[in-house]
Amino acid sequence: MPSGFMQFADKYLMWKEGPMIWGSDVAILLVSIGIVFALTYFHKWKWLWREWITTVDHKKIGIMYLICALLMLFRGGADAELLRTQLAIPNNHFLSAEHYDQIFTTHGTIMILFMAMPFIFALFNIVVPLQIGARDVAFPYLNAISFWLFFFAAMLFNLSFVFGGSPDASWVSYPPLSELGFDPGPGENYYLLALQITGIGSIATGINFLATIFKMRAPGMKLMHMPLFTWSTVAACVVIIFAFPALAIAIALLTLDRIFGTHFFTILHGGNPMMFVNLFWVWGHPEVYIVVLPAFGVYSEVVATFARKRIFGYSSMVASLMLISVISYFVWAHHFFTMGAGADVNTFFAVASMLVGIPTGVKVFNWLFTMYRGRIRMTLPMLWTIAFVPCFAIGGATGIMLAAAPADYQYHNSYFLIAHFHQVLIGGVVFGMLAGMYYWWPKMFGFKLDERLGRWAFWFFNIGFYVCFMPQYALGFMGMQRRMYTYPADMGWNTLNLISTIGAYIMAIGFVFIVIQVLYSVKYGERDLTGDPWDGRTLEWSLPSPAPHYNFAVIPTVTSRDVWWELKEQGRTDELKPKAEDIKPIHMPKNSARPFLMGLAFFVAGFGFVFDLLWLGFLGLAGVVACLIARALEYNDDYHIPVHEVVETEATLGRLG
């Protein structure tokens, strides 16, 4: 082969690195060819473009977020399995130190930003407009932009694995380690630009859903009538808009340091790396609440539905959500008690961190009281919710231990911490998102996911979880530090590490069961013909599954909390069936290709800056500006669905009153 090509292959395609890269290259190539072939063979290109890529429908955007989140859960999970395989036995050389660094970096970053975030956005999109009786979000076009920014940022981030090299300075990427001098490759740039792009999308989503919830509720729905999932969205969005700007600045300044030679966080010329650490965690801690609050919202819906009771302590649930979102902003320094800020500062942050436990405790007790004496149905969403309670309780307790500043000097950056945050992130966020996915799946797709396979997945995942992470608390006490790629045989850590790795494999089996479950249910899952498969309480269950694209033919009037349940109790459900004479033309946003193109332009810009190709970077940005200007001058971005079309749709759904 020509030597120019070999140089390129070594430098950018990393073909020297061995079979893992070759395997991925081949896999990516095959999958891409497969997708292109399938789309062409089944004549689906037009469908893909019309129905999905240019859509502004919140339900479809939600589904796209969900698919991406599951794919990213797979990628992050594969990373995790590689890490645990490496740690299974002492002195292992399955992965080199460099590869271990890269993999824990991509694992952490993907799990938080490209798995947990899109998962909550999936549920926001699918659920919130339906729960509040709206036909879409406040800014559907912006919503599509948010999605495509996330999508292309995830592409950019994942591209690093096969083109140029993965980031390797951990998901927090502290300088000076992440500065050019210590970390020259493009990997760290990938991290910075991908996070910047997806972060812009997240801020837009936060704004969008706040505006939606404040301005577009059905008539009569007071704030204190809103379902708790919607409330949790409010809380999470408030935190998003207050926290994400700090991330944007932290990584923007680091990007300037790396690409334009400034000195914010270098040791040289007066830079201050601790400023990055502060800015990062001003976002980073609230971020964990951003992802867990929606999970709390899911649990509240699930518990009430499957215990067939009103949620216990609704107002205290709302108050605790809002309180958590405020307190979460005043605890960030607990991530670096060891910085040396002094006893007074550490005391403040230690006490604030412990305070978060109070509203969280209130919520846990409310869920328990709701279940108490309820007629509980052990469906999949309920199983995950019940499993969440003890898991989160242990995670919370170890969190309080970490929040005790003097004690943290012992646990800091040990496996005790790793066990703690996986317990709250998996037990809190992942369990919650899976519960939400099972719960709203029929609303999205019109069929239920198979119970039996789901139970296998549940037990494998849960048992695997404890087998994997409980030993890590002990390992932490025994002195094992995080981010070690291997360890000597005489530390007494061998057995516990092996057990932990076995646990990780068991969890992987659980995930495989979920995949099988989804594939099986597409064909054999129980169809949902009523729109209300769980005997639900809130407005989304008054609609057919899946909902027509305008959601509500006639916007309902809401008079109480849990309206749908109340109407069912009183035998008045027919009131929500639209009457032909009440139907008016429905105002809807038009599809647009521009959000997708804008995401693409951001991708080009990001790619350019990653490789210091400034001309390409600015070319991409010019594309972004062009999209913005075109939008500013656009006037016909909406249309009306004529009455007869709505009447026909409702009639075929058998819903005309």
Added chain:
Amino acid sequence: MMAMPDAMYGGHSGVTSSDKPLEYRDPNQSVKILGFWLFLATDMLLFGCLFATYLVVRTHTDGGPTARSIFDIPGFTLETFFLLTSSFTGGLSTLAMRNGNKKALVSWLAVTIALGLAFIGLEVHEFIGDVAAGATWERSAFLSAFFTLVGTHGSHVTVGLVWMFLTLLQVAKRGITPITARKVFVVNLYWHFLDVVWVFIFTVVYLSGRVM
């Protein structure tokens, strides 16, 4: 038979009330104003973080140029004068919009743009002078933070200028409608916001830089 369509895909069944200012009357437009306020909150935090960074490193000059040595009093005073005045004329354009006076609206927007351009021109001039004197952002953490904070504001102003110009074109072409009224209102909100940020830059960066 043509029934009245719902005014927006939201829950509000499109009551347009005429006791509100024009830009708020159509619920499709007023929700955008709310969205814009939320955006401004995030933008304010963006600047907040830049200010915090600046304050942390403002004395980290590494033996290079200091605030006192590079800040030029007549220069930044004139910049302030132009930007504050432009905010006032921007306000006059909103007023003209509410009075339905298209000609005054277009003229005040044009005056605002001209003043904004003068501001940007001065700022670019200031930066070029600094760089020529060796005060580049690669020189020290202080200069990195200074150029980034003030430059971020400057690029916001530039975006605002383009946006205001586009708004002007639309008003000229389409007159004062609920949509263009909202656009005029929002671009002016943005403009005032940048003015407020500048007041902080003026005091925290320039004034304190000279006296402290």
